[in-house]
Amino acid sequence: METIRILSPNQIKTVEKEAVDSYFLTEEILMESAALSVYNIIVERFKGFSVIIYCGPGNNGGDGLALGRILSNNGYKVYIDIIDSSKYNGASKRNFQAAEKLGLLENKIDIKGDKTLIVDAIFGVGLNRVIADDIQGIISSINSLQNPVISLDIPSGINGFNGKIMGEQCINSDITVTFIAPKIGLYLFPGANFCGEIIIESLSLPPALFNKLSAPRVNKPIKIKPRKTDIHKSSYGKVINISGSENYFGAPYFVSKAALLSGCGYSMLSSPPSIKEAISSIAPELVYINESDIIDSVKSSSCTVFGPGLGVNYRSKSLLKKIIKIETKNLIIDGDGLTILADSMKRIKNIQSSLILTPHPKEMSRLLGKTLDEVENSRIESALELSTISNAIVVLKGVYSVITTPQKDVYINTESSNSLATAGSGDILCGIIAGLCGYTDPLSAVKSAVYIHGKVGQYAKEQIGDFGVTANSLLSFIPEVINSHLDTNL
Ligand SMILES: NC(=O)C1=CN([C@@H]2O[C@H](COP(=O)(O)OP(=O)(O)OC[C@H]3O[C@@H](n4cnc5c(N)ncnc54)[C@H](OP(=O)(O)O)[C@@H]3O)[C@@H](O)[C@H]2O)[C@@H](O)CC1
Ligand SMILES: Nc1ncnc2c1ncn2[C@@H]1O[C@H](COP(=O)(O)OP(=O)(O)O)[C@@H](O)[C@H]1O
Numbered sequence: 495m496e497t498i499r500i501l502s503p504n505q506i507k508t509v510e511k512e513a514v515d516s517y518f519l520t521e522e523i524l525m526e527s528a529a530l531s532v533y534n535i536i537v538e539r540f541k542g543f544s545v546i547i548y549c550g551p552g553n554n555g556g557d558g559l560a561l562g563r564i565l566s567n568n569g570y571k572v573y574i575d576i577i578d579s580s581k582y583n584g585a586s587k588r589n590f591q592a593a594e595k596l597g598l599l600e601n602k603i604d605i606k607g608d609k610t611l612i613v614d615a616i617f618g619v620g621l622n623r624v625i626a627d628d629i630q631g632i633i634s635s636i637n638s639l640q641n642p643v644i645s646l647d648i649p650s651g652i653n654g655f656n657g658k659i660m661g662e663q664c665i666n667s668d669i670t671v672t673f674i675a676p677k678i679g680l681y682l683f684p685g686a687n688f689c690g691e692i693i694i695e696s697l698s699l700p701p702a703l704f705n706k707l708s709a710p711r712v713n714k715p716i717k718i719k720p721r722k723t724d725i726h727k728s729s730y731g732k733v734i735n736i737s738g739s740e741n742y743f744g745a746p747y748f749v750s751k752a753a754l755l756s757g758c759g760y761s762m763l764s765s766p767p768s769i770k771e772a773i774s775s776i777a778p779e780l781v782y783i784n785e786s787d788i789i790d791s792v793k794s795s796s797c798t799v800f801g802p803g804l805g806v807n808y809r810s811k812s813l814l815k816k817i818i819k820i821e822t823k824n825l826i827i828d829g830d831g832l833t834i835l836a837d838s839m840k841r842i843k844n845i846q847s848s849l850i851l852t853p854h855p856k857e858m859s860r861l862l863g864k865t866l867d868e869v870e871n872s873r874i875e876s877a878l879e880l881s882t883i884s885n886a887i888v889v890l891k892g893v894y895s896v897i898t899t900p901q902k903d904v905y906i907n908t909e910s911s912n913s914l915a916t917a918g919s920g921d922i923l924c925g926i927i928a929g930l931c932g933y934t935d936p937l938s939a940v941k942s943a944v945y946i947h948g949k950v951g952q953y954a955k956e957q958i959g960d961f962g963v964t965a966n967s968l969l970s971f972i973p974e975v976i977n978s979h980l981d982t983n984l
């Protein structure tokens with residue numbers, strides 16, 4: 495499966511131009527394919543519904559007009575509400591004429607009808623200014639209804655470049671069917687709140703059109719090789735987790751346990767003695783490491799985790815100084831480890847291990863000396879900046895976590911769940927990465943772990959519900975997610 499690129503509206507236009515100029519496709523073919531792809535979704539999910547389509551002045555409106563024709567010719571009751579027909583040309587104009595001829599602009603449908611679907615084809619990636627009051631009124635009246643809404647390409651009102659809302663409101667969709675490639679604005683807030691389920695319809699364009707583009711990739715679903723037969727407890731890695739303090743007794747447990755549940759056969763923990771007592775009965779499979787043995791354990795491990803709940807104090811600062819000098823395999827710095835690192839960024843270049851940094855936005859703001867808003871408004875750029883400065887794989891956490899590499903690759907994780915917004919969930923991510931580092935390369939480990947973590951959130955929400963997911967309950971879904979992604983062909 496090709497990796498899907500997330501494009502800016504300008505890149506989409508470049509792809510379209512090259513498809514037409516070099517591959518002999520036409521605007522009509524693309525519009526018809528887009529409309530057909532949505533028709534198939536409606537047949538599958540909204541059988542027997544009447545459909546009201548709101549069509550704007552450009553090609554997004556053209557897609558809506560083509561969809562209306564296809565639906566109507568296949569027995570659906572369709573009404574098309576035209577917002578402005580004066581600018582139609584090319585494929586949009588032909589689809590407008592076809593819809594007119596079929597009488598689709600005339601017979602209104604009772605919008606409050608039980609089974610009435612609304613299609614939003616007002617604006618796509620051509621939205622280029624703040625929406626004026628008259629169209630804003632249409633958008634708010636659609637939003638005030640209970641009917642299901644499908645947006646074509648992007649919910650009207652969202653800026654495809656940056657996720658900003660170009661007026662008071664954008665369409666609040668249940669489903670967004672996005673064409674050719676997902677637009678970056680679908681994954682940036684506040685717009686990302688209004689997209690509902692995002693379905694990507696690639697329109698079967700030649701993959702070569704995307705090769706030259708420098709654009710983030712969607713973090714692909716994982717495939718995990720089943721465990722071999724002839725293995726022992728260290729074959730799938732040894733993790734040492736240096737974390738926890740008086741007040742943060744959960745972090746050490748969540749990291750070390752998540753590493754074990756992700757395949758690591760030997761999970762070592764270095765924490766203050768009070769934590770050993772607290773968690774030894776609930777996690778007897780962990781191996782406790784005394785302060786004097788930390789350095790040797792780091793040297794022999796497949797992955798070291800430094801920082802979750804560790805506290806920022808003399809001990810933790812001097813430990814980090816020692817650890818970054820050791821040549822070890824993989825080092826994940828998270829939580830308080832990142833806060834300590836933010837105060838000594840010049841040391842980052844001396845780190846001997848393959849480095850993984852997993853900041854949330856506040857930690858990222860400390861590391862880069864930016865405000866939180868600056869980080870949130872430039873998530874991809876911020877993650878890339880940190881990867882470059884630190885020569886590390888970076889995960890900037892959030893609803894759509896961003897993964898970057900020093901080679902400037904960018905991946906956006908699109909599978910996640912708000913059930914992950916619970917204390918300790920970041921520790922679990924850290925543990926999954928550490929676990930996977932034992933049997934796969936660091937970038938694959940990070941990408942797979944972020945994917946698994948997102949799926950764990952989804953599974954937990956599905957089984958527990960909207961409320962009630964805690965870090966403890968997340969743990970139990972890790973094996974289920976990994977085992978359902980095993981691929982015997984690998
Ligand atoms: N690319 C492809 O390969 C494919 C593209 N496809 C489809 O085409 C869509 C892009 O079409 P598009 O470029 O015509 O833009 P679109 O979003 O319909 O709007 C432009 C119109 O809106 C107007 N306008 C803008 N802002 C406004 C405002 N605030 N208030 C009022 N008016 C405003 C603007 O007016 P102007 O600036 O010219 O005055 C212009 O008339 C894309 O999203 C996808 O759905 C598919 O067919 C598959 C293949
Ligand atoms: N609303 C949300 N949707 C999806 N993922 C979320 C959401 N909120 C938080 N997450 C994920 O949960 C984790 C929280 O990590 P972090 O803030 O470090 O928590 P903690 O320090 O309590 O463990 C991150 O992986 C983040 O991407």
Ligand SMILES: [K+]
Pocket residue numbers: 554614615616617618645646647648649650
């Ligand atoms: K739209």
